Structures are given as structure tokens and as C-alpha cells.
Amino acid sequence: MSLLRCTFCGRRAVYNRRYAGTLLCDRCLVKSVERQFRRAIAKHKLISPGERVVVAVSGGKDSVAALHLLVEHCRHKNCEIVAITIDEGIRGYRDRSLRIARENAKLLDIEHVMVSFRKTFGATLNKIVRRAKRKKTGISPCTYCGVLRRSLLNQAARELEADKLATAHNLDDEVQAIMLNYVRADLSRLHRLGPAYSPKEGFVPRIKPLREIPEKEVAIYALLRGLKVHIAVCPYAGGIHSEIRDFLNNLEANHSNSKFMILRMFDRLRPKLAGATPEFEMLRCEICGEPTSTNVCKGCQLLQGLGLKRWEKLLFPTEVRTESNEKPRTLYHD
Ligand code: SF4
Ligand SMILES: [Zn+2]
Ligand SMILES: [Zn+2]
Known part of the structure; x- marks a missing residue:
């Protein structure tokens, strides 16, 4: 059987980039992912020198790859990176990934902050799901998890005085989110998708430096x-x-490049969505004080339905917010 060769350097190929009609060896794939990452940062002006960037790290391949790429990038750009992990409390799953997140932060010598559902809402996701079943709310675990995690990430990043909140959404995640919002006809969420989103007061601007890199390439890179x-x-x-x-995976298998085309088309349409989404006044949630467009934020609405409540402040140790010569360590918010 003849050996497949890298289109660029002739070494043994490890990856068939079907959408581009090229084969890549290990070195060219690593270089290509790093180039795409740098290009996204430069093209969308995602990070400026001197900024404090909080990176959401679950311990999975995407967030660990994003963390390493961002730390390497920021070492040259005089930025500060803080890793943050949300522990939703999913037994047998999240506990293992937390360990990996912690080990990576230690390896990179950066501050690592952990915020848990259990300490903030008084219940793990496991418990929330059990209560939801008992109360027959009909709301899926992913809705509780997604709404509460997003809200906690923003709150934690804001309290840590971050300039940016980086998440590891890759091409597949972004295209899935686009399609999901089409299916749900959720125009305002659709409009918020993009490489960078600078929302209203109280929200930390979010950036997605892996947004144009396919999931498979991030996995092979890691x-x-x-x-x-x-x-x-x-x-x-x-x-x-x-x-x-x-x-989407079936579509891509039969019609290569479909995911990129969906993303490109969406990026062309996105500026036009601004006028189509209703303007709303930013309020403070009556219960937790977080920014919201309604009197009670979505997170508190979900918690109220289960008889739970959220803390107003996460109360991080002050060292996280100040220049310190101490060795980085993992900090819990209590
Ligand atoms: S959003 Fe859903 S799939 Fe993802 S971690 Fe939460 S519960 Fe699990
Ligand atoms: Zn090569
Ligand atoms: Zn609230």
C-alpha cells in the first residue's frame, strides 16, 4: 500500500483535510491550527496587549487546546491568563475533567479558579436534574446546565475583572449553535453568535478563537x-x-465544506440581524443582581422553579485580582 504524503512537505500524512483537498503531516497540521488561531485573533482583534483574559476550561480537548494556545500567545503579548472551571456536579464525568483542568493550569503556571454549582446554588446538576424530574418541569438537563454555567462564567469573569472571557467553541460547536437557533427561531440568540460579542453593561466580552477550526483538527492537534x-x-x-x-456530520460527509459554508453565510447575514432583533433595556435581576432583560434572570427563574436560590457574590480571594508573586494555585470561590 503506498504511503500518503503531506501536500505541503512530503512527509507521511496523518490527516485528510477533505474540504480543502489536502493531506497534512503531523507538523503541518499543528502549524496550520496555530496559524488559524493567530489569524482569528488578529482578524477579529480578539485580544489587546495588557488585557486579562479568563479562559473557560472544562478539561476537554477543545478547552485544553485553547488554554495552551492562549497562554503561548499571551506570553508574547503581555496579557494575563486566568483559567476558570465550572464544576456543575456531574458525578463520574465532571470530577475527572476537573482534575485534568487543574493539572493543565499547574503545568502552564497560571492561576486557576473553580466555581461550583453546589456552592453557588446549593445543588449539583445531578441534584437539579433529580428535582426537575420529581417536579415534572419538562426542562432538559442541558438547559439547566447551559443557562446556569453561562451565567456563572460571566459573573466569575466580571468579578475577576477580566477584559475578555474566552471559550473554546470550535467550528462544529458554532455551526450547531447556528442551526439550533434556526430550529428554535431564536433571533436574538442567533445574533449573539460570532467570533467576539461585546454585550451590554454587566457582561464580559466573549471571544471564541477556535471558532473557525473543525473539531476533528482541534482533537488531532491536542x-x-x-x-x-x-x-x-x-x-x-x-x-x-x-x-x-x-x-451536520452526515451533511459534511456527503458534501464536504458544508460546515464552513454555513458559517460563512451566517457571518455575512449577521450584521443584518442587528436591526431585526428588538432593543431591550438592561435591568438587574431582582434576585441575584445579574444583568438581564427581564425582572428575574433566566437562571433564577429556573432555580425558583426548583425551590433553589443563588448567591449574589462569588467572593473570590483578593489575590486573584491583584498582581502577586506567589506561585499560582487553584482557588475555590468560598
Ligand atoms: S450542557 Fe448538557 S451535555 Fe453539556 S455538560 Fe451540561 S448537561 Fe452535559
Ligand atoms: Zn507536512
Ligand atoms: Zn437572577
């Missing part, structure tokens, strides 16, 4: 660089998210 990552599927995964992912 593998080739020998990064320590957690590989497992959440026990609650499923539902419409999985159906959309399978649909």
Missing part, C-alpha cells in the same frame, strides 16, 4: 501535542443537540 485532556461523553448528552450534530 493529540499530536501530547496535551492531557479528558475524553468522555456527558451522561446527559443527547436530545436536539445530538440530532443536529449528527445531521
Whole structure:
């Protein structure tokens, strides 16, 4: 059997980039992912020198790869990186990935902050799901998890005085989110998708430096660089998210480049969505004080339905917010 060769350097190929009609060796794939990452930062002006960037790290391949790329980038650009991990409390799944997130932060010598559902809402996601079943709310685990995690990430990043909140959404994640919002006809959420989003007061601007890199390439990149990552599927995964992912993967298998085309088309339409989404006044949630467009934020509405309540402040130790010569360590918010 003849050996497949890298289109660029002739070494043994490890990856067939079907959408571009090229084969890549290990070195060219690593270089290409790093180039795409740098290009996204430069093109969308995602990070400026001197900024404090909080990176959401679950311990999975995408967030670990994003963390390593951002730390390397920021070492040259005089930025500060703080890793943050939200512990939703999913037994047998999140506990393992937390360990990996912590090990990566230690390896990179950066501050690592952990915020847990249990301490903030008085219940793990496991407990929330059990209560939701008992109360027959009909709300999926992913809705509780997604709404509460996003809200906590923003609150934590704001309290840590971050200039940017980086998440590791890759091309597949972004295209899935686009399709999901089409299916749900959610124009305002659709409008918020993009490489960078600077929302209203109270929200930390979010950036997605891996947004144009396919999931498979991020996974192979993490593998080739020998990064320590957690590989497992959440026990609650499923539902419409999985159906959309399978649909997109089938589409891509039969019509290569489909995911990129969906993203490109969306990026062309996105500026036009601004006028189509209703303007709303930014309020403070009556319960937790977080910014919201309604009197009570979505997170508190979900918690109220289960008889739970959220803390107003996460109360981080002050060292996280100040210049310190101490060795970085993992900090819990209590
Ligand atoms: S699959 Fe759902 S429940 Fe599991 S981590 Fe993702 S959003 Fe949370
Ligand atoms: Zn090569
Ligand atoms: Zn609230």
C-alpha cells in the first residue's frame, strides 16, 4: 500500500483535510491550527496587549487546546491568563475533567479558579436534574446546565475583572449553535453568535478563537501535542443537540465544506440581524443582581422553579485580582 504524503512537505500524512483537498503531516497540521488561531485573533482583534483574559476550561480537548494556545500567545503579548472551571456536579464525568483542568493550569503556571454549582446554588446538576424530574418541569438537563454555567462564567469573569472571557467553541460547536437557533427561531440568540460579542453593561466580552477550526483538527492537534485532556461523553448528552450534530456530520460527509459554508453565510447575514432583533433595556435581576432583560434572570427563574436560590457574590480571594508573586494555585470561590 503506498504511503500518503503531506501536500505541503512530503512527509507521511496523518490527516485528510477533505474540504480543502489536502493531506497534512503531523507538523503541518499543528502549524496550520496555530496559524488559524493567530489569524482569528488578529482578524477579529480578539485580544489587546495588557488585557486579562479568563479562559473557560472544562478539561476537554477543545478547552485544553485553547488554554495552551492562549497562554503561548499571551506570553508574547503581555496579557494575563486566568483559567476558570465550572464544576456543575456531574458525578463520574465532571470530577475527572476537573482534575485534568487543574493539572493543565499547574503545568502552564497560571492561576486557576473553580466555581461550583453546589456552592453557588446549593445543588449539583445531578441534584437539579433529580428535582426537575420529581417536579415534572419538562426542562432538559442541558438547559439547566447551559443557562446556569453561562451565567456563572460571566459573573466569575466580571468579578475577576477580566477584559475578555474566552471559550473554546470550535467550528462544529458554532455551526450547531447556528442551526439550533434556526430550529428554535431564536433571533436574538442567533445574533449573539460570532467570533467576539461585546454585550451590554454587566457582561464580559466573549471571544471564541477556535471558532473557525473543525473539531476533528482541534482533537488531532491536542493529540499530536501530547496535551492531557479528558475524553468522555456527558451522561446527559443527547436530545436536539445530538440530532443536529449528527445531521451536520452526515451533511459534511456527503458534501464536504458544508460546515464552513454555513458559517460563512451566517457571518455575512449577521450584521443584518442587528436591526431585526428588538432593543431591550438592561435591568438587574431582582434576585441575584445579574444583568438581564427581564425582572428575574433566566437562571433564577429556573432555580425558583426548583425551590433553589443563588448567591449574589462569588467572593473570590483578593489575590486573584491583584498582581502577586506567589506561585499560582487553584482557588475555590468560598
Ligand atoms: S451535555 Fe448538557 S448537561 Fe452535559 S455538560 Fe453539556 S450542557 Fe451540561
Ligand atoms: Zn507536512
Ligand atoms: Zn437572577
